[in-house]
Amino acid sequence: xxxxxxxxxxxxxxxxxxxxxxxxxxxxxxxxxxxxxxxxxxxxxxxxxxxxxxxxxxxxxxxxxxxxxxxxxxxxxxxxxxxxxxxxxxxxxxxxxxxxxxxxxxxxxxxxxxxxxxxxxxxxxxxxxxxxxxxxxxxxxxxxxxxxxxxxxxxxxxxxxxxxxxxxxxxxxxxxxxxxxxxxxxxxxxxxxxxxxxxxxxxxxxxxxxxxxxxxxxxxxxxxxxxxxxxxxxxx
Amino acid sequence: xxxxxxxxxxxxxxxxxxxxxxxxxxxxxxxxxxxxxxxxxxxxxxxxxxxxxxxxxxxxxxxxxxxxxxxxxxxxxxxxxxxxxxxxxxxxxxxxxxxxxxxxxxxxxxxxxxxxxxxxxxxxxxxxxxxxxxxxxxxxxxxxxxxxxxxxxxxxxxxxxxxxxxxxxxxxxxxxxxxxxxxxxxxxxxxxxxxxxxxxxxxxxxxxxxxxxxxxxxxxxxxxxxxxxxxxxxxxxxxxxxxxxxxxxxxxxxxxxxxxxxxxxxxxxxxxxxxxxxxxxxxxxxxxxxxxxxxxxxxxxxxxxxxxxxxxxxxxxxxxxxxxxxxx
Numbered sequence: 001x002x003x004x005x006x007x008x009x010x011x012x013x014x015x016x017x018x019x020x021x022x023x024x025x026x027x028x029x030x031x032x033x034x035x036x037x038x039x040x041x042x043x044x045x046x047x048x049x050x051x052x053x054x055x056x057x058x059x060x061x062x063x064x065x066x067x068x069x070x071x072x073x074x075x076x077x078x079x080x081x082x083x084x085x086x087x088x089x090x091x092x093x094x095x096x097x098x099x100x101x102x103x104x105x106x107x108x109x110x111x112x113x114x115x116x117x118x119x120x121x122x123x124x125x126x127x128x129x130x131x132x133x134x135x136x137x138x139x140x141x142x143x144x145x146x147x148x149x150x151x152x153x154x155x156x157x158x159x160x161x162x163x164x165x166x167x168x169x170x171x172x173x174x175x176x177x178x179x180x181x182x183x184x185x186x187x188x189x190x191x192x193x194x195x196x197x198x199x200x201x202x203x204x205x206x207x208x209x210x211x212x213x214x215x216x217x218x219x220x221x222x223x224x225x226x227x228x229x230x231x232x233x234x235x236x
Numbered sequence: 237x238x239x240x241x242x243x244x245x246x247x248x249x250x251x252x253x254x255x256x257x258x259x260x261x262x263x264x265x266x267x268x269x270x271x272x273x274x275x276x277x278x279x280x281x282x283x284x285x286x287x288x289x290x291x292x293x294x295x296x297x298x299x300x301x302x303x304x305x306x307x308x309x310x311x312x313x314x315x316x317x318x319x320x321x322x323x324x325x326x327x328x329x330x331x332x333x334x335x336x337x338x339x340x341x342x343x344x345x346x347x348x349x350x351x352x353x354x355x356x357x358x359x360x361x362x363x364x365x366x367x368x369x370x371x372x373x374x375x376x377x378x379x380x381x382x383x384x385x386x387x388x389x390x391x392x393x394x395x396x397x398x399x400x401x402x403x404x405x406x407x408x409x410x411x412x413x414x415x416x417x418x419x420x421x422x423x424x425x426x427x428x429x430x431x432x433x434x435x436x437x438x439x440x441x442x443x444x445x446x447x448x449x450x451x452x453x454x455x456x457x458x459x460x461x462x463x464x465x466x467x468x469x470x471x472x473x474x475x476x477x478x479x480x481x482x483x484x485x486x487x488x489x490x491x492x493x494x495x496x497x498x499x500x501x502x503x504x505x506x507x508x509x510x511x512x513x514x515x516x517x518x519x520x521x522x523x524x525x526x527x528x529x530x531x532x533x534x535x536x537x538x539x540x541x542x543x544x545x546x547x548x549x550x551x552x553x554x555x556x557x558x559x560x561x562x563x564x
Binding site for chain 1: 298300321322323324325326329331333334335336337338339340348349352380381383384397407
């Protein structure tokens with residue numbers, strides 16, 4: 001796949017592009033639809049998939065760890081170990097196994113979300129007060145009802161804090177995925193830094209990644225506020 | 237979904253029948269061969285020092301803890317016959333730490349069990365409003381969160397929540413233990429008032445003998461090792477403690493405590509004729525203990541008792557008080 005101009009065509013651009021000025025809005029406008037917008041969409045998809053899959057795995061293990069404490073340490077250590085592997089090295093390690101594919105990218109990104117999502121989910125469950133659990137049991141809630149109606153909502157602030165960190169760090173990490181596959185905002189960034197650094201493309205793609213991270217975080221904060229109204233209740 | 241009533245609104249008799257509970261890894265029993273019958277609609281207070289198994293005994297009723305030997309029957313039915321979750325929904329449960337659900341409003345907290353029982357929305361809403369008023373909260377409190385309430389208000393919500401599905405039985409584990417003395421006293425009075433209105437069989441755990449005397453129709457005094465030392469009415473326990481342990485537990489002032497149980501209105505008074513002027517007077521709603529205190533502070537050997545309409549009900553003498561005390 002070779003989406004968009006890999007190396008800027010210095011022959012036919014505007015004078016701004018020809019001089020490789022700091023930021024050329026005409027290039028940005030021209031390349032929004034063919035290059036930047038598809039990259040942005042891919043980037044969002046990649047992040048959503050990685051955090052989504054990571055959340056399902058981390059949440060499942062956290063639920064098991066909540067009842068069987070013995071699970072917590074091994075999973076915690078494993079995810080911490082994955083987290084310490086440098087991302088480029090992890091991609092390299094995976095390529096012989098899964099090739100230059102989306103799967104390679106996804107496995108690596110999911111791996112980096114596990115630690116934070118698992119720890120925050122476990123912490124969230126642990127923060128549920130013992131007296132709340134006792135009264136739930138005494139009132140005749142089943143284990144599953146207690147989990148969904150009591151423990152999960154009360155763990156939500158901690159879980160959401162984990163999701164926010166995971167989303168922002170995945171958006172940043174996913175740019176490196178272009179090292180394996182030409183997808184996401186990392187692709188135009190890699191293009192821009194080959195040979196001669198093309199500033200406009202670098203700033204446009206990099207700026208979009210930053211804006212995406214800030215935007216996603218703002219949405220998640222708003223979602224959390226909406227979902228946990230009791231945390232903002234004031235004494236009057 | 238069909239609506240189900242929890243265990244039935246009428247109070248139920250609770251029978252402990254030679255119940256024994258061992259905790260794994262411990263030699264001594266936590267509850268040892270406990271047998272007692274709590275008449276329907278009575279408040280039975282389990283009282284004793286720590287390690288006497290009073291909370292354990294209480295939790296055996298709704299099977300938060302399972303017993304090893306014997307049986308517990310509610311209205312003649314063994315608690316083991318029912319599914320534990322089903323059983324608990326029919327029993328109100330109040331604990332010292334209250335355990336309100338912090339993410340739910342007061343109204344939602346109260347509505348938890350009715351929702352579990354599949355009540356219709358309208359009925360739940362009406363019941364929540366009724367209970368909020370019953371426990372002395374403001375209608376607007378239903379939309380507040382527990383973190384916005386004082387300790388006393390929270391325990392009122394705890395009471396309302398336990399009463400929500402109109403259970404026949406209530407279990408209360410030191411519910412007022414964490415409250416300041418004034419709030420505790422107020423809530424004890426509220427509980428007695430509620431008990432008059434909605435007559436439940438209540439098993440109430442406390443380590444405070446004064447609370448036990450105030451609230452209990454019957455008191456079960458447990459000693460270390462979960463052994464029942466005495467089970468009787470407060471008056472009988474104060475008048476004739478079964479042994480030294482009980483006597484020490486109820487305190488050296490048990491005579492005075494006993495006087496506090498009776499009001500002047502319940503006593504046959506002497507004729508008010510020939511009372512010297514200037515004799516101190518008091519209301520018929522005064523307890524014998526307070527009346528005695530008044531006589532001692534006034535230096536009088538008799539009191540004129542004024543009934544609720546302001547009329548002259550009779551005279552109480554200090555000899556009468558001492559005669560009443562020596563009654564068994």
